[in-house]
Amino acid sequence: MRAWSLVGRRVGAMLLWLAVPATAAAQTPAAPAARVSMADAVRMALEHNHQLASQRLNVDISRADEITAALKPNPVFSSVNSSFPVFSPSQLTLDNAAHNQNYVESLSYLFERGGKREKRTLVARDTTDVVAKTAVDAERQLIFQTQQAFINVLLAKSTLDLAREDLKNFSDVVELNRQRMIAGDLAEAEFAKISLQKLQFEQDASSSEVALLQAKAALRLNVGFEAVADDFDVEGDLAYAKSPIALDDLKREALTTRPDLLAAQRTLKLMQDTQALAYANRARNLTGEVEYDRAGDFNALGFGVSIELPFHDRNQGNIAHSQSAVRQAIESEIQTRTSVLTDVVSAYAAFQTNEKLVALYQSGYLDQARQSLETTQYVFQRGSGSLLDLLDAERTYRATELAFRQALAAYMTSAQQINFAVGKQVVQ
Numbered sequence: 001m002r003a004w005s006l007v008g009r010r011v012g013a014m015l016l017w018l019a020v021p022a023t024a025a026a027q028t029p030a031a032p033a034a035r036v037s038m039a040d041a042v043r044m045a046l047e048h049n050h051q052l053a054s055q056r057l058n059v060d061i062s063r064a065d066e067i068t069a070a071l072k073p074n075p076v077f078s079s080v081n082s083s084f085p086v087f088s089p090s091q092l093t094l095d096n097a098a099h100n101q102n103y104v105e106s107l108s109y110l111f112e113r114g115g116k117r118e119k120r121t122l123v124a125r126d127t128t129d130v131v132a133k134t135a136v137d138a139e140r141q142l143i144f145q146t147q148q149a150f151i152n153v154l155l156a157k158s159t160l161d162l163a164r165e166d167l168k169n170f171s172d173v174v175e176l177n178r179q180r181m182i183a184g185d186l187a188e189a190e191f192a193k194i195s196l197q198k199l200q201f202e203q204d205a206s207s208s209e210v211a212l213l214q215a216k217a218a219l220r221l222n223v224g225f226e227a228v229a230d231d232f233d234v235e236g237d238l239a240y241a242k243s244p245i246a247l248d249d250l251k252r253e254a255l256t257t258r259p260d261l262l263a264a265q266r267t268l269k270l271m272q273d274t275q276a277l278a279y280a281n282r283a284r285n286l287t288g289e290v291e292y293d294r295a296g297d298f299n300a301l302g303f304g305v306s307i308e309l310p311f312h313d314r315n316q317g318n319i320a321h322s323q324s325a326v327r328q329a330i331e332s333e334i335q336t337r338t339s340v341l342t343d344v345v346s347a348y349a350a351f352q353t354n355e356k357l358v359a360l361y362q363s364g365y366l367d368q369a370r371q372s373l374e375t376t377q378y379v380f381q382r383g384s385g386s387l388l389d390l391l392d393a394e395r396t397y398r399a400t401e402l403a404f405r406q407a408l409a410a411y412m413t414s415a416q417q418i419n420f421a422v423g424k425q426v427v428q
Contacts, residue, residue, distance in 0.1 A: 048224025069124035114283030126270035133263035275322035
């Protein structure tokens with residue numbers, strides 16, 4: 001038996017040794033993400049944002065309050081025993097305690113009248129519903145903020161790519177004219193003017209790098225600092241995809257799905273149920289009591305009932321308060337409904353404007369700006385054009401390209417703003 005026990009301990013130790021690496025691997029936190037898509041960013045924000053986590057805990061707190069609201073009163077037991085002759089020790093005998101002392105044992109219970117507990121529980125459930133919808137609205141806001149921050153990173157990346165492309169192209173122009181100067185086809189003073197202009201392109205590239213770092217930092221604040229690597233990158237590009245949507249459909253969807261409007265509607269119900277509870281609290285509770293009395297050899301059973309007489313306090317203040325709160329909730333619900341429709345109309349107008357602007361750039365202005373730059377570069381490289389013409393063409397091309405990228409970012413943001421205004425995904 002001792003040998004078998006030793007074998008069992010050794011087998012158990014081996015199994016424990018094998019299980020430790022697996023357990024440690026399971027508990028190891030996931031490595032920070034190196035590349036993040038927009039969907040990944042939204043998911044991380046919903047999982048790691050501490051402010052949202054704090055908001056969600058309000059739901060758990062409210063559910064705990066539901067438990068408290070539904071509890072029934074506890075019965076009360078009391079015991080009053082008297083006439084013990086503690087100052088006459090000779091009389092402290094069992095016989096004296098059995099025949100001469102007074103004992104009063106009572107059990108009382110509070111009966112709530114007017115349906116208070118049911119109405120109180122309903123108010124607690126209404127509160128949980130409002131808190132839950134408020135948390136969903138916080139999710140809606142966080143999703144839009146994250147999407148907006150992600151699009152800003154895409155814009156910053158695209159702007160940096162443009163700045164680097166312009167710097168490379170102008171560096172090629174400077175190098176070509178350096179060769180012309182060496183060959184004697186260009187004066188050294190003229191080359192110095194061309195070379196000095198390169199500083200502006202280098203400054204643009206440096207400013208774009210800083211803007212990209214700041215945009216990534218803003219995105220990282222939403223998705224969670226530890227969720228992404230320090231040098232993380234985003235996946236995706238600024239893009240335009242036509243989405244046919246109708247304003248009336250958006251309004252109808254928003255009125256049924258916007259969580260802040262749903263919260264306002266549930267708040268109105270909460271206030272109405274709170275008013276019903278205030279009226280129920282006018283009913284005075286009744287306390288019933290059963291009592292056992294023993295005085296010496298005499299045994300008796302008694303009953304008692306007590307109720308507060310509502311001569312002064314009839315809960316008038318809370319009733320008046322609840323009536324005003326109902327009217328306030330009605331006004332708030334109307335205002336929220338108006339705000340929802342206004343948000344949808346504004347988002348739709350911005351979406352249409354940005355869509356037209358992107359289409360306008362794509363209709364030929366981008367090609368014209370590039371062709372103008374290429375023509376001016378060709379003429380300048382052959383010594384026929386002026387430096388001012390080249391720089392003007394460079395600035396026009398960069399301004400057009402930059403404005404197009406900004407229009408794409410604004411279009412993508414306005415598409416997400418429609419989803420934000422409606423309260424659900426209606427534009428991809």
